[in-house]
Amino acid sequence: MSTPAQWAELVTTALLGTDRRPMDVADPPVAVLHAAARHRVLDRLAPSTAEEAEPGGGQPAPAQDRPEAPAAADRLLTDLLRAPDPTLISCWLLACADHARTVAAIRWTPLARLAARTTGYDRSALGASLGPRGRWFLRQNPEWRKLAEDAVPPVDAGPAPHEPAPTRLLAEEVLADPERLLAHPQPWEPELVSAAYAVLGGEGQVPPPRGFATRLGVALPVALYPSIAQAGEYYLLAPDASPAQRRTVRDRFVALELAAYARAAIDHAFGDADGAEDDSAETTGFTRAEIPHV
Numbered sequence: 001m002s003t004p005a006q007w008a009e010l011v012t013t014a015l016l017g018t019d020r021r022p023m024d025v026a027d028p029p030v031a032v033l034h035a036a037a038r039h040r041v042l043d044r045l046a047p048s049t050a051e052e053a054e055p056g057g058g059q060p061a062p063a064q065d066r067p068e069a070p071a072a073a074d075r076l077l078t079d080l081l082r083a084p085d086p087t088l089i090s091c092w093l094l095a096c097a098d099h100a101r102t103v104a105a106i107r108w109t110p111l112a113r114l115a116a117r118t119t120g121y122d123r124s125a126l127g128a129s130l131g132p133r134g135r136w137f138l139r140q141n142p143e144w145r146k147l148a149e150d151a152v153p154p155v156d157a158g159p160a161p162h163e164p165a166p167t168r169l170l171a172e173e174v175l176a177d178p179e180r181l182l183a184h185p186q187p188w189e190p191e192l193v194s195a196a197y198a199v200l201g202g203e204g205q206v207p208p209p210r211g212f213a214t215r216l217g218v219a220l221p222v223a224l225y226p227s228i229a230q231a232g233e234y235y236l237l238a239p240d241a242s243p244a245q246r247r248t249v250r251d252r253f254v255a256l257e258l259a260a261y262a263r264a265a266i267d268h269a270f271g272d273a274d275g276a277e278d279d280s281a282e283t284t285g286f287t288r289a290e291i292p293h294v
Contacts, residue, residue, distance in 0.1 A: 062132040069101040069129075072269035077103070080262070081110055086120030087214045088262050093121075097128035099270045108134050116147045127151030171195035176205045178212055182219055193224060194231075200252040201235030202245060213252045217259025225264065228257050229289035236292050246294040253291045261288060 069077070073096065080089050089111075096103060103111065108130065115121040127135055130151065138148035169184045174195035181188065181196050196216055199208050220228075232253035236246055 059136070061136050064102055064131045064133050066100050066102050066131055068104050069096050069099075070269065070271065073101070073266065074104055074107075076262075076265055076269050077107060081107070081114075084114050085214060086114075086118065087211060087218055088259060089114070090120075090122035090125055091218045091263055092266050093125035093129045095266045095270050097125055101129070101270065102131035103129050103134060105134070105137075108137050112138055112141070112144050112147060115151075116144055123147060123150040124152075124154060128153045175199060175203065178204060178208050178216075182212075182215055186219075186221065188221075193220070193227070197227075197231040197235070200256060201231070201238070201249055202241070203235075208252065213255040214259040217256045217261075218263045220256075220260050220263075222260075222264050222267070225260050226289060228253060228260060229291060232257070232291045236294055243294070250291055250294050257289055257291055 068074070073092070077089075077092050080092060093103075093111075111126060111130075115123055115126050126147075127138075127150070130138070135148065135151055138144045138151060166185055169180060169189075169192060171191045171194065174181045174192055175198060178196055178199045181192055184192070198204060200213055200216075217228075232250070235241070235249050235253070241249070
């Protein structure tokens with residue numbers, strides 16, 4: 001009784017409670033239903049021809065090729081997932097991949113759900129940090145198929161071709177289009193960072209794009225972290241600023257500080273280049289800056 005029609009007839013018979021299929025048990029309908037349920041489970045577990053044709057379908061999960069992220073980094077990711085921001089989570093994923101670590105399996109589902117909704121998350125970094133087993137996990141869900149395709153780590157193409165030196169970026173250009181700073185290679189000259197702060201302070205030719213403060217904070221060198229509070233205080237105390245302008249400026253510098261601190265905390269949690277981590281460390285190793293209230 002292995003064909004779908006035969007099993008369907010048995011299940012129907014059991015549900016009707018008839019004697020069309022007498023069995024040497026106390027309650028034939030219940031026995032038939034239990035047998036059908038076991039058959040269904042085995043049928044789902046056994047890979048079909050169609051499943052074997054799918055990427056990863058019917059194949060056993062591969063082993064991870066790298067250890068999991070240290071406990072301190074995992075705690076940071078847990079905190080970031082409570083109020084997920086694509087920029088900060090992508091920063092964590094990039095750091096995880098750069099340190100040759102993988103995401104704990106318990107985080108795979110929430111990360112996949114977030115990344116499947118929007119391309120704001122770095123899918124390549126997600127794939128690299130999930131590792132072989134995590135990428136296999138993505139391929140098991142049809143709703144994540146496109147995400148799984150985008151999460152395949154790029155093949156190492158060898159040394160990058162020589163590129164001409166970038167043209168010098170001017171502070172006036174940052175004031176006109178602050179996104180140009182994020183696209184400009186580091187190290188950034190001090191006047192460029194100052195121009196970015198001025199944009200957050202309301203002196204730019206146009207308001208900064210949504211999320212610019214967070215992306216600037218992630219990209220800002222850690223050595224410049226103390227300058228955030230100094231710049232924020234300068235623009236918040238401007239005598240000609242209205243209360244509404246002060247609130248807007250403060251919100252931007254708070255977002256900048258939060259992102260910069262999170263970036264430093266992520267780097268600290270993953271440890272130094274030699275791979276020595278301090279799982280008890282919860283801070284970045286420097287004093288937290290405070291943006292003045294308005």
